Amino acid sequence: MNENIKNKLEYDRLIEHLKTYATSSLGKMLIDTLSPSPYIKVVQKRLDETKEAISLLANTIPLQGVGNIQNIIEQVEKGIVLDCSNLVQISDFLYGVRKVINFFADKEAYTPILASYSKSLTALKNIEDDINQSITKGRVDINASKELKRIRRHIDIEQSKIEEKLQKFITINKKYLESTIITKRQDRFTIQVKAAYKNQVTGTQIDKSNKGNTIFIEPQIIQKHTSALISLKAEEELEEYKILAMLTEIVNSKLQEIKLNVEVIAEYDLIFAKGKYAIAIDAAMPKINVDGYTKIIAGKHPLLEGNVIPLDLEIGDTYSALAITGPNAGGKTVVLKTVGLLTIMTQLGLFIPAKDNSHIAIYSKIFVDIGDNQSLENSLSTFSSHIKNLATIIKQADKQTLVLLDELGSGTDPNEGAALAIAILEELYKKQTTIIVTTHYGEIKNYSKSHPDFNTAKMEFNEETLEPLYKLVIGKSGKSNALYISQKMGVPNHVIERAAGYIKDKNYNFEKIERKVKKIEIEYTTVEFQKGDKVLLLDKNIEGIVYQGQDKERNVAVFIEDNGEIIKEYDKRIKLIVAADKLYPDGYDIDSLFVDFKIRKQERDIARGSKKALKKIQKEIKNQKS
Incomplete structure (x- = not known):
C-alpha cells in the first residue's frame, strides 16, 4: 500500500487507534508492521483469530506485565553481562509465558487457533528459579554463592568495628567536633572537626567544607579497618559479577526459545488488541470473497465520531461499477473512504463497524483518487496531479483491483472532463476492476444508467431545508440539484426554465442590449484656508x-x-x-x-x-x- 492511499484513507489513524488496545510495546511494535493481506486464506485466519480473541476477553488475559525484552536479548547477543534489573525482567517475562501456556491448556476445543500458538511457547521455569534465587530486592542475594556469603560476613564485621571505634572516638574528642554525625567522604568514614582544632585530632584529612570551617578527618584508629573494608568491597563486586555472568550465560543457552516466546507473545497481544477494538467499535465479522462482491449493511466509518449515518452499499453482483451523485458536502467522499477503509480493515483481520452478514471482497490492489493532490514541488496543477495518479491506476489495475475515484474529470473544461472521465471508466471496466466513482457530471450519470454493468446511486438531501441527509440510495440518480436549490433560494422561474433549456440544446441567447450611459461631471469645491483658521x-x-x-x-x-x-x-x-x-x-x-x-x-x-x-x-x- 503506497503512502497516497494511506493518507487519503487515514490508514495511520486507524493503526494508532488499534495500538491503544495493545497491552505491551511488543504488541504495538507488531501492529506497526501489520499490512493488509491480499490472500483470502490469510485474511480468513486473521478474522478467525479475532473471533476467538473476542470469545476469551470475558476472562482475564494473562498478558498484563509481560514486557518487551527485545533490547535485553540484543545485549545478550552482544556478549554483555546483564545487570540485576535486566535479569529480573527476563524472569518476569518467562513467568508471563508460563501463565499464557497454562491459560490455553484447556481451551483448545473452542479456540483452536490461539491454543495452537501456545504450543510454540517454551516454559523455562529453571531459568526463572535461578534468577529469583540469586537476585532479591534488586541486588545479588547473599546466598547466591558461598564465597559471596563469606565476603559479606567479613564486610559486616569490619563495618561493626569501624562504627564501634568511631563512637568511642567521638566521645573522647567531642569538644573538637563540629558535629557528632559520621559522614562518608570519598568512600571513607569521616568525623566533622572544627578547623581550629584539626591538629588536635589524630587522623587523615579527607575533605573540608566550602567555607573551610569544617575539616572531614578519617581517624587513624579506623584506617586499618577502612582499608580492609575497601578490599572486601572489591571482592564482593567481583563475586557479584561472576554470579551475573553465570546467570546471563544460562539465559544465553536458551536464547532461541526466549526469542520465539517473544514473537508468540507479541502475536497474542496483537490479536487480543484486535478483539478489544472490535468490541469497542461494536464491530462484526464480515464474510469474505475474491469475486469482487461487497455488501455493507449499516456500515460506519471507524474514525468518525458522533451521530454517523449508516451506509448501505452493494456492488459486484449484478453490476461492477457504481456512479454516485449528490450535492457538495453531501457525504459522497465519505462513502468512498468508508468502503476503502472497511476493505482494508477486513484484510488486516479486523472486524468492521457494520451489521452481521456484511460481505467484503478481498483485493490484491486498492487505488484511490480523492481530494486535492496538487503538488507544489512538481509545479503540477490539481487537475494534472489527478491525471498523473489516474494514469498510474490505469496501468496497474486488473480484475483483483478496487478503484475509488472522487469527482472524476473535474478541474478542467466540463465537456472535456466528462468525456475523459467516461473514457477512463471504460478502460478500467475492460480491465474488470471494481469501480466506485462520485461525480457532478450528467454525462457520467447518463452513461452509468445506460451501461448494463454500471449502476447509479445518489446522496439524499432534504428538499425542504436543503440540508444533506448523508444517506446513499442505490439505483437512483439525483436530479439537477443546482436548478432545484436555485429555485428554492428565490431565483426567478423564467431564469430556471432558461437554464434547463440550455442544458438540453445549448441554444444560448446572444442578443446585444444597447446601453445608454449619461456622463455626469462632478465639480469639486475647495476651501481657501486663511491664517488663523x-x-x-x-x-x-x-x-x-x-x-x-x-x-x-x-x-x-x-x-x-x-x-x-x-x-x-x-x-x-x-x-x-x-x-x-x-x-x-x-x-x-x-x-x-x-x-x-x-x-x-x-x-x-x-x-x-x-x-x-x-x-x-x-x-x-x-x-x-x-
Whole structure:
C-alpha cells in the first residue's frame, strides 16, 4: 500500500487507534508492521483469530506485565553481562509465558487457533528459579554463592568495628567536633572537626567544607579497618559479577526459545488488541470473497465520531461499477473512504463497524483518487496531479483491483472532463476492476444508467431545508440539484426554465442590449484656508492652526500647538473646523498666536533641559553681542 492511499484513507489513524488496545510495546511494535493481506486464506485466519480473541476477553488475559525484552536479548547477543534489573525482567517475562501456556491448556476445543500458538511457547521455569534465587530486592542475594556469603560476613564485621571505634572516638574528642554525625567522604568514614582544632585530632584529612570551617578527618584508629573494608568491597563486586555472568550465560543457552516466546507473545497481544477494538467499535465479522462482491449493511466509518449515518452499499453482483451523485458536502467522499477503509480493515483481520452478514471482497490492489493532490514541488496543477495518479491506476489495475475515484474529470473544461472521465471508466471496466466513482457530471450519470454493468446511486438531501441527509440510495440518480436549490433560494422561474433549456440544446441567447450611459461631471469645491483658521488634519486626526494658506501646489502650512511644529499638508486632506474671522475679534493680531506659541514652546524645552533649545538661545545671545 503506497503512502497516497494511506493518507487519503487515514490508514495511520486507524493503526494508532488499534495500538491503544495493545497491552505491551511488543504488541504495538507488531501492529506497526501489520499490512493488509491480499490472500483470502490469510485474511480468513486473521478474522478467525479475532473471533476467538473476542470469545476469551470475558476472562482475564494473562498478558498484563509481560514486557518487551527485545533490547535485553540484543545485549545478550552482544556478549554483555546483564545487570540485576535486566535479569529480573527476563524472569518476569518467562513467568508471563508460563501463565499464557497454562491459560490455553484447556481451551483448545473452542479456540483452536490461539491454543495452537501456545504450543510454540517454551516454559523455562529453571531459568526463572535461578534468577529469583540469586537476585532479591534488586541486588545479588547473599546466598547466591558461598564465597559471596563469606565476603559479606567479613564486610559486616569490619563495618561493626569501624562504627564501634568511631563512637568511642567521638566521645573522647567531642569538644573538637563540629558535629557528632559520621559522614562518608570519598568512600571513607569521616568525623566533622572544627578547623581550629584539626591538629588536635589524630587522623587523615579527607575533605573540608566550602567555607573551610569544617575539616572531614578519617581517624587513624579506623584506617586499618577502612582499608580492609575497601578490599572486601572489591571482592564482593567481583563475586557479584561472576554470579551475573553465570546467570546471563544460562539465559544465553536458551536464547532461541526466549526469542520465539517473544514473537508468540507479541502475536497474542496483537490479536487480543484486535478483539478489544472490535468490541469497542461494536464491530462484526464480515464474510469474505475474491469475486469482487461487497455488501455493507449499516456500515460506519471507524474514525468518525458522533451521530454517523449508516451506509448501505452493494456492488459486484449484478453490476461492477457504481456512479454516485449528490450535492457538495453531501457525504459522497465519505462513502468512498468508508468502503476503502472497511476493505482494508477486513484484510488486516479486523472486524468492521457494520451489521452481521456484511460481505467484503478481498483485493490484491486498492487505488484511490480523492481530494486535492496538487503538488507544489512538481509545479503540477490539481487537475494534472489527478491525471498523473489516474494514469498510474490505469496501468496497474486488473480484475483483483478496487478503484475509488472522487469527482472524476473535474478541474478542467466540463465537456472535456466528462468525456475523459467516461473514457477512463471504460478502460478500467475492460480491465474488470471494481469501480466506485462520485461525480457532478450528467454525462457520467447518463452513461452509468445506460451501461448494463454500471449502476447509479445518489446522496439524499432534504428538499425542504436543503440540508444533506448523508444517506446513499442505490439505483437512483439525483436530479439537477443546482436548478432545484436555485429555485428554492428565490431565483426567478423564467431564469430556471432558461437554464434547463440550455442544458438540453445549448441554444444560448446572444442578443446585444444597447446601453445608454449619461456622463455626469462632478465639480469639486475647495476651501481657501486663511491664517488663523482652526483645522483638522484628516490623515493624522490632529487639530492645528493655519500658519499660511495654499501655495502653488495647494499645500497648507499648519501650526501644531502640541509640539510647536509647522507641517505642510495637501488641502484636500484638511477639514475646516472654525474660520479665523469667527474665532478672533476685528483687529486681532493673529501673528501673536504663533509668537506666543514659540515662546511657550521654548520655555518648556528649557525647563526640560533641551540641549537644542539652550544652543539656540546661546546662538541668539552671541548674534546680539556681535
